[in-house]
Amino acid sequence: MLMHRQEVVFLFLLAFCYFEAFGSGATLPIEEEDALKQISKTLGKENWNFSADPCIREWSWADPSTTKLYENNVTCNCSFQNNTVCHVVSIVLKGQNLQGELPAELVKLPYLQQIDLTRNYLNGTIPAAWGSMQLVKISLLGNRLTGPIPVELWNISTLKYLILEANLFSGPLSPKIGNLVNIDEIQISSNAFSGELPTSLGNLSSLKDFRISDSNFTGKIPDFIQKWTELDKLTVQGSGLRGPIPPGISSLVKLTDLRISDINGTASGFPPLRNMKSMRTLILRNCNLTGPIPDYIWTMKDLKNLDLSFNMLEGQFPPTINKPKDAKYIYLTSNLLNGTVPEGLLKKGDKNWAFSTTGNFLDNDIEEDTFIAENVSRLIMPDFDLYTTARLSPLSLTYYGLCLWNGNYTVKLHFAEIVFTDDRTYSSLGKRIFDVYIQGKLVLKDFNIEDEAGGTHRAVVKNFTAIVATNTLEIRFYWAGKGTQSIPYRGTYGPLISAISVDPDFTPPGGGNKISAGAVIGIAYVLQERGSLLELVDPKLGSEFNKEEAIGMINIALLCTSTSSPLRPTMSSVVSMLEGRTVVQSHISEPNLSTNYWNNKSIRSRHQRLHSQEQSQSNSMDGPQTGASTSASDLYPIIMDLDFLNHRE
CATH class of the missing domain: 2.60.120.430 (Galactose-binding lectin)
Structure with missing residues (x-):
C-alpha cells in the first residue's frame, strides 16, 4: 500500500527524533519499561528482550528486515531534558500473528504517537482508554477485532490516520467522528458497520483518503462529500449505499483514485468529473449510469485504469477518440454501446495480452496478474x-x-x-x-x-x-x-x-451411451493414427464435400484441443488457417495417448477438471482490454452421444 506524503513525513520525523539522540546515553523511564512489559503480555509478544534497553535499537526492538507485510520496530525519542531522557513514540508490530488483545496499557506511554498492529491475530475490542492519548496513527488492519468503535476514540484530536480495515467491527459510526478535525485517512472497509453515514463527516475538511467498501451502510451517497476538497482517494464498493452519485462530486478536483461500484438506486447520467485532471484510477462499475460516455474521459492524460462496465451507457464510440495515453486497462463490457471500437482503443500498448476474465487486480504492485x-x-x-x-x-x-x-x-x-x-x-x-x-x-x-x-x-x-x-x-x-x-x-x-461439470437431463438425439467430449477427441486421435480422419465426417454429406478442407478443419480442431498449451494456436492463428492464409499443420498425437487410454473411466477422471496449469486464452489483441473475453475450453465434460456419433445416416 502506497503511503501519502504526510504519512512519509510523519514516519521520517519519528526516525529523525531517534537518530538525533542515538548513542547519547539517554535512558527510558522505568515506568515506560514496565508498561512495555505489560503490553507485551497483553499482545502475546514474547520475544522482546528486556535485558536490553528498548531504545538502543537491539534486534528484538528494531528488526532491520522490514518488508511490506512484516515490521518489528519500537522507536524512541531521546531528545528530552537535554538528550538525557527517552520516551517511546512508536510501536509497529506488523505481520507477526500476535494472538492477544489490544493493550489498554498504551496509556502508560504518554508520548506514544503511533500504534501499528497490522496483520496479526488479535481479538477483543478497542480500549476506551485510548481516547485520552495523543495518537497520530492507529492501524489495526487485518485482525479479529469486534464491537463498535468506542466514542472516546473520537476525542483524539491529534489523529491523522485511522486504519481499521478487515476486522469484525460493527454498529453505526458515531456523529462524534466529526471531532477528528485533523484526520487525513479513514480506512474502515471490510467490517460490519451499519446505518447512515453521519453528516458530521462533512466537517473533516482535511480528509485525503476515505474507504468504506464491503460494509452494511444504508442511505444514499451523501452530498456532503463535496466538502472534502482535499480528497485524493475515495473508495465506495459494495458498501450498501445507494445512488445516484451526487453532482457535488465535481468539487473533488484533487481526486486521483475514485472507485464507486455496485450501488443500488435510480438511474442517472454520468457524474461531472471534467475537472479531475490528475485521475489515475476511475471505477464507476454497476452504478446504473445512463447516457453517453463524456468525451473528456478520453483526454485524462494520467488515467491508467478505467472501468465503466455493467452500466447502461449508450451511444456510439466517437470515431476520432483515442484512449488515454498511459491507460493500461479499459473495461466497458455489459453496456449498450454500439458501433466500431475506435483504433485508438485497440492500438498497441506496451505489451500484448489475452485474458479469459474481465478486470485486473488492483493495489497488489504486481506488473503481471496471476489468474x-x-x-x-x-x-x-x-x-x-x-x-x-x-x-x-x-x-x-x-x-x-x-x-x-x-x-x-x-x-x-x-x-x-x-x-x-x-x-x-x-x-x-x-x-x-x-x-x-x-x-x-x-x-x-x-x-x-x-x-x-x-x-x-x-x-x-x-x-x-x-x-x-x-x-x-x-x-x-x-x-x-x-x-x-x-x-x-x-x-x-x-x-x-x-471445476465445472455440465450434464444433460435428457437423452440427446440418437439415444445410446454417453461419453464426454474428451472421448471424441480421443477417437479423433486414434483415427488420425490410422489415417482415417474422414470417418469423423457426417455420412449424410456423402461425397458432397471438399475432403482437403474437411481434413484441414479437423486438424485445426485437434490443435485447439491439445493438452499442451504451447501447441494450442492463438485465435488469430486459427482465423488465419481457416481463411487459408496460413498452412494447417497436421496435429501430432501426443505420445502418452492410446486407444486404451480413452476409455470412459479415464475420460471422466481427466475431463472433469476445470483448469490446466496454463492460463487459457481465447482472444488476443494489442493494447488495453476493452471488454470481457471468455474461454469455453475449461468446461468439462460436455456430454455427447456415442451411438449418435457411430450410427449417423
Whole structure:
C-alpha cells in the first residue's frame, strides 16, 4: 500500500527524533519499561528482550528486515531534558500473528504517537482508554477485532490516520467522528458497520483518503462529500449505499483514485468529473449510469485504469477518440454501446495480452496478474486433484457452453477456498465473497466458499438446473465489491472456481451411451493414427464435400484441443488457417495417448477438471482490454452421444 506524503513525513520525523539522540546515553523511564512489559503480555509478544534497553535499537526492538507485510520496530525519542531522557513514540508490530488483545496499557506511554498492529491475530475490542492519548496513527488492519468503535476514540484530536480495515467491527459510526478535525485517512472497509453515514463527516475538511467498501451502510451517497476538497482517494464498493452519485462530486478536483461500484438506486447520467485532471484510477462499475460516455474521459492524460462496465451507457464510440495515453486497462463490457471500437482503443500498448476474465487486480504492485490460484495447504478431500488449482478473477469470469442441444442441464459448480489458510494466522482471516449467475439469473448471492464448506481447503459442490433454449449455456462469476481485499496481501479478492461439470437431463438425439467430449477427441486421435480422419465426417454429406478442407478443419480442431498449451494456436492463428492464409499443420498425437487410454473411466477422471496449469486464452489483441473475453475450453465434460456419433445416416 502506497503511503501519502504526510504519512512519509510523519514516519521520517519519528526516525529523525531517534537518530538525533542515538548513542547519547539517554535512558527510558522505568515506568515506560514496565508498561512495555505489560503490553507485551497483553499482545502475546514474547520475544522482546528486556535485558536490553528498548531504545538502543537491539534486534528484538528494531528488526532491520522490514518488508511490506512484516515490521518489528519500537522507536524512541531521546531528545528530552537535554538528550538525557527517552520516551517511546512508536510501536509497529506488523505481520507477526500476535494472538492477544489490544493493550489498554498504551496509556502508560504518554508520548506514544503511533500504534501499528497490522496483520496479526488479535481479538477483543478497542480500549476506551485510548481516547485520552495523543495518537497520530492507529492501524489495526487485518485482525479479529469486534464491537463498535468506542466514542472516546473520537476525542483524539491529534489523529491523522485511522486504519481499521478487515476486522469484525460493527454498529453505526458515531456523529462524534466529526471531532477528528485533523484526520487525513479513514480506512474502515471490510467490517460490519451499519446505518447512515453521519453528516458530521462533512466537517473533516482535511480528509485525503476515505474507504468504506464491503460494509452494511444504508442511505444514499451523501452530498456532503463535496466538502472534502482535499480528497485524493475515495473508495465506495459494495458498501450498501445507494445512488445516484451526487453532482457535488465535481468539487473533488484533487481526486486521483475514485472507485464507486455496485450501488443500488435510480438511474442517472454520468457524474461531472471534467475537472479531475490528475485521475489515475476511475471505477464507476454497476452504478446504473445512463447516457453517453463524456468525451473528456478520453483526454485524462494520467488515467491508467478505467472501468465503466455493467452500466447502461449508450451511444456510439466517437470515431476520432483515442484512449488515454498511459491507460493500461479499459473495461466497458455489459453496456449498450454500439458501433466500431475506435483504433485508438485497440492500438498497441506496451505489451500484448489475452485474458479469459474481465478486470485486473488492483493495489497488489504486481506488473503481471496471476489468474490461477494454487492450494497453500495439503488437500485430503475426495477428488482432491480437482481442487489443487482454481481460476481467479478480479471482476467477472464468464464461461460459455456452445452448440449444446436445447433442454435442461444439471450444472455442478465445484469450489474450495485454497488461498486462505486454516490456522491461527492473519492469512486465515480473508473473506472471499462473490455472486454467481447462470443463464443471466442470480443463483448465488454473496457466496462465501469457506462458510459454505465449513472451512478452507474443503470442497463444496453447488448443483443447478439450467435451461438451454438457444444452444448456449452461460455461467458467470461476478465480484460485487464484497469481501476483504488486503488479506493475506492487497489484491486478494474476487471469484474463485475449481471445476465445472455440465450434464444433460435428457437423452440427446440418437439415444445410446454417453461419453464426454474428451472421448471424441480421443477417437479423433486414434483415427488420425490410422489415417482415417474422414470417418469423423457426417455420412449424410456423402461425397458432397471438399475432403482437403474437411481434413484441414479437423486438424485445426485437434490443435485447439491439445493438452499442451504451447501447441494450442492463438485465435488469430486459427482465423488465419481457416481463411487459408496460413498452412494447417497436421496435429501430432501426443505420445502418452492410446486407444486404451480413452476409455470412459479415464475420460471422466481427466475431463472433469476445470483448469490446466496454463492460463487459457481465447482472444488476443494489442493494447488495453476493452471488454470481457471468455474461454469455453475449461468446461468439462460436455456430454455427447456415442451411438449418435457411430450410427449417423
